[in-house]
Amino acid sequence: MKLLLKGARVVDPASGIDGIRDVLVDGDRISRVDTSIPAEAAVGAAIVELGSSLVVVPGLIDMHVHLREPGYEHKETVATGTASAVAGGFTAVACMPNTNPVNDNASVTRFILKQAAAANLARVYPIGAVSNGSNGEHLAEIADMREAGCVAFSDDGRPVATAALMRRALEYAGMFNMPIIDHCEDRSLAGEGVAHEGFHAAQLGLRGIPAAAEDVMVDRDIVLAHATGGHVHIAHVSTAGALRAVQAGKSRGARVTCEVTPHHLTLSDERLRAPLIYDTNLKMNPPLRGTTDRDALLAGIRDGSIDVIATDHAPHHADDKRVEFDRASFGIVGLETAVSLGFDRLVHAGIIGIGRLVELFSVNPARILKVPGGRIASGDMADITILAPDLPVTVAAAAFRSKARNTPFDGWSLRGGVAATIVGGRVVFANTAVPQAAGLERRERRET
Amino acid sequence: MSETASRLRGKDLLGIADLDVSEINLILDTAEAMKEVASRPIKKVPTLRGKTVINLFFEPSTRTRTSFEIAEKRLSADTLNIAIAMSSVVKGETLIDTALNLEAMAPAIMVVRHSSSGACHLLARTCRAGIVNAGDGTHEHPTQGLLDAFTIRERKGRIAGLKIAIVGDLLHSRVFRSNILLLTKLGAEVWACGPPTLMPPELDRLGVHATTRVDEAVDGADAIMMLRIQLERMQGGFFPSLREYFTVFGMTPERVRLAKPDAIIMHPGPMNRGVEIASEVADGPASVILDQVTNGVAVRMAVLYLLAGGGENEVAA
Numbered sequence: 001m002k003l004l005l006k007g008a009r010v011v012d013p014a015s016g017i018d019g020i021r022d023v024l025v026d027g028d029r030i031s032r033v034d035t036s037i038p039a040e041a042a043v044g045a046a047i048v049e050l051g052s053s054l055v056v057v058p059g060l061i062d063m064h065v066h067l068r069e070p071g072y073e074h075k076e077t078v079a080t081g082t083a084s085a086v087a088g089g090f091t092a093v094a095c096m097p098n099t100n101p102v103n104d105n106a107s108v109t110r111f112i113l114k115q116a117a118a119a120n121l122a123r124v125y126p127i128g129a130v131s132n133g134s135n136g137e138h139l140a141e142i143a144d145m146r147e148a149g150c151v152a153f154s155d156d157g158r159p160v161a162t163a164a165l166m167r168r169a170l171e172y173a174g175m176f177n178m179p180i181i182d183h184c185e186d187r188s189l190a191g192e193g194v195a196h197e198g199f200h201a202a203q204l205g206l207r208g209i210p211a212a213a214e215d216v217m218v219d220r221d222i223v224l225a226h227a228t229g230g231h232v233h234i235a236h237v238s239t240a241g242a243l244r245a246v247q248a249g250k251s252r253g254a255r256v257t258c259e260v261t262p263h264h265l266t267l268s269d270e271r272l273r274a275p276l277i278y279d280t281n282l283k284m285n286p287p288l289r290g291t292t293d294r295d296a297l298l299a300g301i302r303d304g305s306i307d308v309i310a311t312d313h314a315p316h317h318a319d320d321k322r323v324e325f326d327r328a329s330f331g332i333v334g335l336e337t338a339v340s341l342g343f344d345r346l347v348h349a350g351i352i353g354i355g356r357l358v359e360l361f362s363v364n365p366a367r368i369l370k371v372p373g374g375r376i377a378s379g380d381m382a383d384i385t386i387l388a389p390d391l392p393v394t395v396a397a398a399a400f401r402s403k404a405r406n407t408p409f410d411g412w413s414l415r416g417g418v419a420a421t422i423v424g425g426r427v428v429f430a431n432t433a434v435p436q437a438a439g440l441e442r443r444e445r446r447e448t
Numbered sequence: 449m450s451e452t453a454s455r456l457r458g459k460d461l462l463g464i465a466d467l468d469v470s471e472i473n474l475i476l477d478t479a480e481a482m483k484e485v486a487s488r489p490i491k492k493v494p495t496l497r498g499k500t501v502i503n504l505f506f507e508p509s510t511r512t513r514t515s516f517e518i519a520e521k522r523l524s525a526d527t528l529n530i531a532i533a534m535s536s537v538v539k540g541e542t543l544i545d546t547a548l549n550l551e552a553m554a555p556a557i558m559v560v561r562h563s564s565s566g567a568c569h570l571l572a573r574t575c576r577a578g579i580v581n582a583g584d585g586t587h588e589h590p591t592q593g594l595l596d597a598f599t600i601r602e603r604k605g606r607i608a609g610l611k612i613a614i615v616g617d618l619l620h621s622r623v624f625r626s627n628i629l630l631l632t633k634l635g636a637e638v639w640a641c642g643p644p645t646l647m648p649p650e651l652d653r654l655g656v657h658a659t660t661r662v663d664e665a666v667d668g669a670d671a672i673m674m675l676r677i678q679l680e681r682m683q684g685g686f687f688p689s690l691r692e693y694f695t696v697f698g699m700t701p702e703r704v705r706l707a708k709p710d711a712i713i714m715h716p717g718p719m720n721r722g723v724e725i726a727s728e729v730a731d732g733p734a735s736v737i738l739d740q741v742t743n744g745v746a747v748r749m750a751v752l753y754l755l756a757g758g759g760e761n762e763v764a765a
Contacts, residue, residue, distance in 0.1 A: 202648035203465075205565035205587030205622060278566030323542055324564035326585070 002026050002045030003425065004037060008056045008386065013355045014363050014375040020052055025382040028424040032378055048439040053390065054419050057358045058374050059091025059383030061365035062335060064156075064181075064235060064259060064310035067093070067124070069115060070108065071100025076315040076403050078115035078124060081335070084313070084402035085122040086429040088335040089418035091383040092123035093313075094369060097134065098157035104129035104140040106148035113149050121428050122421075123383070125151040125371055130169045130180060136161025139168055146176055151369045154181035156235060163220055170230025179231040179257070179368060182221050184242065185286065189213035194326045196269040196287040204272060206325065209287050215241035222249035222256050233368055234258040236312050238286035240296035247305045257368050259308035260297050262334060262341040267408065268294045280321040280328035281408040284314070301360070302351050307368065309360040311338045315404030333404045340393045341409070343416020347389065354389065382425035388434050391417040456754050460572040460579040463588035464629040472597070472633065478750035479598050479743070485522060486746060495757045496525035499556040503529045504547070505582070506562040511717055511741070512582050512592075516559050519748035523757065528555075547571045556756040560584070578755045586620050592716055593626030595747040597634060599740050600671050603712050608635030613665040613707075614656075615697060616675025616724050617686075619646045623716045624675055628656050641665035642675075642697065645686040662697050669707040673714040674699050674725050690723050699725045704734065712736045 003025040010021040010033065022037035023030060024045065032041070039047060050056065062085065068076035076084075078095075085093045095112065097103035103112065109126045116124035128145035132138050134155040142153055153173055160166040160182050169180045190213040195201040197208025218234055222245055225232040237243055237258045249256040263284065268291045271282055282288060300306040314331025321328050342361065346352050352360075362385075366374030372381045397410040420440045421429040430440040453470035464472070485493055501520045505513055513529065520527040530550070543562070550558065557578040560568050565585030572579040583589040601607055612631055618624050618640055631638050632655040639657045640647070641664075651658035659665050666672055677693060687693050704713065713725075713735045721727045730737060 197649055199650040199653045202650065203625065203654065205585050205625060207586075208649070278569050319542075322544060324562070324570060325566045326564045 001425065002042060004039070004042040004045040004047045005056055005386070006037075006047060006049050007052060008050035008054045009052050010056045010376060011354050011358055012058055012376040013359050014058065015377050017376070018355055021056070023056055023376065023384070025384070025422070025425045028382055030376060030378055030380050030382045033376055046439065048436070050386065050436050053388070054434070054436055055354060055387040055389060056376065057354070057385050057387060058362040058376050059421070059423065060089050060339070060361040060385045061092045061094070061369070061371070061373055062090045062311050062313065062338070063094040063308060063365040063369055065093045065095050065313040065335065066098065066315065066331070067095040067112070068315060069099060070111060074317050075320075078112060079119040079121075080401065080403045081313070081315070082116065082119045082121035082124060084333070084335040084400060086421040086423065087401045087418070088337070089339045089385045089387065089421055090122055090335060091385060091421060091423045092125060092371065092373060093335075094125040094127050094151060096127050096154060096156040097129040102129050102134050103127070103145070104132050104134065106141065106144045109145050109148040109150055122423060125149070125369060127152045127154050127156070127181065129153065130155045130160050131165060134158055136165060139165070139172060142173055143176070146178065151371055152179045152181050152233070154183070154235070156181060156183045159183050159185050159187065159217055163224065166221060167224050167228060170224055170228040170232060174228060174230035177231070177370070179233045181233045181235050182217070183235050184214050184217035184221060186213045186217050189216070194283060194287070195272060196289045198269055198290050200269045200272050204278065206272070209285070211239040211241055211289065211293065214239050214286055215245065218242040218245045222246070222254050225249070225256050226252065226254035229255065231255040231257070236261050236264065236286055236310070237297065237306070238264045238289050238293060240293045243296055243300045243305065250305065257307040257364070259310040260301070260306050261312045262309060262338045263332060263408070264289065264294065265297055265301065265309075266341055266345050271408065278325045279408065280323070280325055281332060281406050283325060283328050283330055284312070284332055285330040298351055301346060306360070307364045309338065309342060310365070311335055313402075315402050316406045318405065321406050332406050332408060333400065333402050335402060336400050337395055337407060337409050339387065340395070340414040340417050343389055344414040348415050354387075382422060384422040386419040386422070386437070387416070388419040388431070389416050391415070391419070391434060393417040459755065460568070461590055461751055461755065462568050462572055462579065462581050464590050464593050464626045464633070465588070469633055472594070472630065475594055475747065475750050475754060476598050476601060478754060479594070479746040482749035482753065483743065483746035485749070486742070491522050492524060493522065494524045495753055496520065496523040496556070499525050499756055500554065501525045501527050501557045501559060501752065502550055502555045503527065503559045504550065504561075505530065506532045506560070506567075507583070509561055509582070512561065515741070515744040516582060516748050519745050519752060522745070523749055523752055525752070543567060543570065544574050547575050551575045551577050557752060580751060580755065583622055586622050586625070588626045589622040590626050591744070591748050591751060592623045593630040594751070595740055595744040596627055596673065596714060596716070597630050598743050598747050599714065599736055600712070602739075602743070603736060604670060607631060609637070610670040611637045611639065611668055612671045612673060613639045613641060613669040614673045614675065615641045615662055615665060615699065617646045617677050618642045618651070618675065619648050620678060621675045627673065628654050632656065639665040639669070643687050643693075662703060663706055666703055666707045669711055671712045671714060672699060672704065672707055676716065676718065677720055677724050679720065694723055698723065699729050701726065701728050701732070704729055704732075714740060716740070
């Protein structure tokens with residue numbers, strides 16, 4: 001099957017392209033990218049006139065999601081999670097190992113990949129556990145999981161428990177040039193905290209998680225990455241101090257990269273009080289920080305010191321959230337709101353351009369995980385996201401393709417969204433609210 | 449802001465944060481009338497006759513629960529006490545399901561104490577019945593704040609302009625949070641003192657003077673409010689020993705002498721004698737600790753009356 005995408009703005013920082021191009025897809029590959037591809041050069045192709053209001057970019061990759069399967073299928077499955085991903089414009093997701101059982105061995109990895117193949121939507125890159133059961137004691141079988149398809153290792157949901165384990169993980173995974181992704185949180189400082197330790201938590205009587213709980217562990221990890229030569233990727237950076245540590249680590253040559261979430265870029269702990277007080281959809285870990293932290297993260301997005309935007313998509317059943325704040329589960333869903341938040345709060349707010357957005361959502365995750373993607377060039381896998389920068393979007397949690405509804409953004413009006421998602425040359429999502437996507441939608445129906 | 453509210457705006461009393469000055473004054477003024485009821489030979493008015501009030505206590509409490517129960521009975525309400533040990537929560541039922549089941553029995557008000565901050569807000573959003581917060585986690589204990597303000601006003605004739613020192617475990621105290629909101633709204637100069645390990649962050653943003661020097665806090669104070677040190681906090685290593693705590697922060701007669709000669713000493717109870725307060729101070733002439741208990745009934749009557757009650761004449765009857 002061939003597909004000719006005509007007349008859209010193509011933004012591909014990896015190839016240095018930002019201009020009107022035609023893109024020819026042949027089978028699962030991109031066969032040609034040119035200023036104009038005549039129809040006679042694309043015999044047999046479905047031709048879709050996109051126009052310059054839409055933007056064709058390398059497929060977005062969310063390197064931090066929780067698909068909950070195996071073990072918590074009432075919250076999400078690989079099928080519903082990847083349906084959510086493609087609806088959010090993501091052609092690939094990397095899923096964390098805190099399932100039940102934990103993805104700490106090759107058989108769990110293979111099970112996840114089997115479910116992903118059956119769903120046949122977004123690509124799924126499993127992340128294996130650093131330690132058996134993610135219990136922070138013994139290294140899990142990293143080589144075996146790598147062979148089965150894991151692309152990185154993490155005890156996410158928890159930090160890598162000790163400095164000694166982190167050192168060994170960096171050394172051992174370093175043998176394969178693979179990153180250790182760490183949820184940086186000193187548990188002795190975080191205690192039973194449920195919100196950012198600051199004025200608002202103090203007044204609401206919520207136990208605080210100090211910024212220092214994150215900062216000290218980021219420092220620890222960077223020292224160890226520098227000492228071992230291993231690559232540490234700091235998950236969901238939320239504090240100004242942690243970001244400063246990453247910047248300092250990079251400047252002295254440590255192999256450190258980091259990600260932030262859309263919610264830490266758009267919200268602060270002030271939201272705990274209004275418009276709804278004690279809204280459990282604002283309970284996440286790391287917690288929403290203060291406005292100075294949020295502003296520092298926005299500066300890091302602008303100046304390039306933050307590598308990736310990842311959602312930390314954390315679906316929960318309504319029963320897990322419709323309880324007292326301190327008993328509610330941590331986390332919010334993010335796959336279907338990330339692009340709109342990115343456009344509205346970063347691009348349209350004048351903080352970054354679309355090219356930088358693509359770096360954060362596609363180029364850099366592909367580079368860090370060393371997976372295909374992040375580029376639109378002849379011969380590449382045809383993983384493509386088509387963005388609609390001016391599309392008015394009203395977030396409707398009830399319409400999410402995810403099983404879960406736990407978002408603080410329900411009802412938000414945002415500017416910018418996803419027009420279509422193409423994985424391996426196959427249209428897996430076409431947004432009916434975008435007129436130009438109609439041709440793609442027909443193609444999607446034919447194929448499904 | 450109006451100083452002459454005639455009723456409360458909401459169906460609930462969840463915290464001082466939700467009240468404006470006119471509502472606070474309305475409650476305090478109403479409590480004066482309610483206190484008069486307690487001086488009668490027959491301490492009962494028909495105000496809440498035929499209305500059911502459920503006291504839903506998920507945490508152990510003797511003083512607050514009894515105070516509410518007496519207040520309800522003096523207003524002729526039908527009262528029902530539900531304690532955690534008897535409730536279906538121990539069988540795994542959620543807070544919301546428990547409350548909805550109780551609400552199906554049509555209470556006018558549920559008085560709720562819970563270990564989770566914000567639990568009363570969750571119930572208020574879910575239930576039609578009025579919710580009165582009788583202490584939620586480390587968030588607020590509004591009727592305690594109101595009875596403290598009532599006691600200060602009764603003794604001093606005013607609250608605006610007074611220097612009030614609050615000393616103790618500020619971090620874990622819902623009484624402290626309600627009191628700083630209430631006393632600063634009413635124009636007091638509030639000083640907060642405790643070990644830095646038991647002090648919430650950014651206290652100055654709450655409009656109080658924060659200090660770790662107890663002598664500075666009580667110097668020239670009109671009222672000294674001691675907070676309980678929860679002995680279980682010792683496990684958390686917030687301070688080295690009870691002996692050392694008393695040495696550094698305990699309220700002794702010598703420290704009381706730094707305050708104004710007519711200063712009053714307050715404590716929400718239960719007290720740890722020899723930890724946060726010396727017996728000579730707790731039992732001394734400046735102590736109004738038992739007055740606070742008495743006034744608690746009047747203030748709770750006022751709150752229940754204003755949320756579910758009838759007209760003035762029913763109190764006077």
